[in-house]
Amino acid sequence: xxxxxxxxxxxxxxxxxxxxxxxxxxxxxxxxxxxxxxxxxxxxxxxxxxxxxxxxxxxxxxxxxxxxxxxxxxxxxxxxxxxxxxxxxxxxxxxxxxxxxxxxxxxxxxxxxxxxxxxxxxxxxxxxxxxxxxxxxxxxxxxxxxxxxxxxxxxxxxxxxxxxxxxxxxxxxxxxxxxxxxxxxxxxxxxxxxxxxxxxxxxxxxxxxxxxxxxxxxxxxxxxxxxxxxxxxxxxx
Numbered sequence: 001x002x003x004x005x006x007x008x009x010x011x012x013x014x015x016x017x018x019x020x021x022x023x024x025x026x027x028x029x030x031x032x033x034x035x036x037x038x039x040x041x042x043x044x045x046x047x048x049x050x051x052x053x054x055x056x057x058x059x060x061x062x063x064x065x066x067x068x069x070x071x072x073x074x075x076x077x078x079x080x081x082x083x084x085x086x087x088x089x090x091x092x093x094x095x096x097x098x099x100x101x102x103x104x105x106x107x108x109x110x111x112x113x114x115x116x117x118x119x120x121x122x123x124x125x126x127x128x129x130x131x132x133x134x135x136x137x138x139x140x141x142x143x144x145x146x147x148x149x150x151x152x153x154x155x156x157x158x159x160x161x162x163x164x165x166x167x168x169x170x171x172x173x174x175x176x177x178x179x180x181x182x183x184x185x186x187x188x189x190x191x192x193x194x195x196x197x198x199x200x201x202x203x204x205x206x207x208x209x210x211x212x213x214x215x216x217x218x219x220x221x222x223x224x225x226x227x228x229x230x231x232x233x234x235x236x237x
Contacts, residue, residue: 025114048138063083063237067093088133095128096230099229104227111237118161120213135177154177200211
C-alpha cells in the first residue's frame with residue numbers, strides 16, 4: 001500500500017489524538033544583572049523545554065510531583081510539573097491517587113509518534129470519563145518522553161494521556177493545543193517496548209474498552225502492555 005507523505009501522516013496522527021477521547025547551570029550574579037536578567041532560583045527544575053518563541057512566557061519550574069508507574073513491561077518514573085500546566089497536572093495526580101490507572105491497558109501504541117493510556121471501565125472509575133477540565137496554555141515543547149492529555153476538542157480533557165515518542169511540537173499549534181504537563185524521567189526504554197495492539201493508528205476500540213474492558217481484552221489475540229499500578233512517591237514544592 002502506498003504510504004502517505006510524512007507531513008500528511010503527522011496531520012492524520014494529530015487528528016486521531018483530537019478524537020482520542022470520543023465512543024542550565026548557575027549564572028554569575030553580576031553578569032545577570034548587567035544583562036537585566038533575574039538570578040535563576042536555586043531550586044529550578046529544568047526537565048521541560050519552552051516551545052520555540054515562548055521562552056519569555058514559560059514559567060520557571062520549581063515544583064514537581066513524582067509518580068512511579070509499574071507496568072508489565074517494566075517500571076517508569078514520571079515527573080509532573082504543576083507550574084507548567086496546573087489543570088492537567090492536578091487531574092493526573094488526582095487520577096493516580098484514586099487508583100484510576102491501576103490495571104488498565106496501554107491501549108494505543110504508534111511507534112515514532114505516541115503511546116496512549118487512560119481508560120478504566122470499572123465501577124468507581126468509569127465516571128471520570130465525563131469529568132472534563134479546561135485546557136491550560138501550551139508553553140512547553142512536546143519532546144520525546146513528555147506527557148499530555150488526549151482530547152476531543154477544546155476543554156475536553158478527562159482521563160486519557162499520551163507519551164511522546166519523538167518531538168511532536170506540531171501538536172502545540174492553536175487548532176490542537178495539546179499541553180505538556182509531565183515527562184518520563186526514568187524508563188523511556190520501557191515505553192519504547194510497549195506492545196502495539198488493535199488498529200495501527202488508533203489502537204484498541206475505545207468504546208468497547210469503556211463499555212466492558214475485561215471482556216474486550218479477553219478477546220484479543222495480542223495482549224496490550226498493562227499498567228499494574230501508579231502511585232505518588234515524592235513531591236517537591
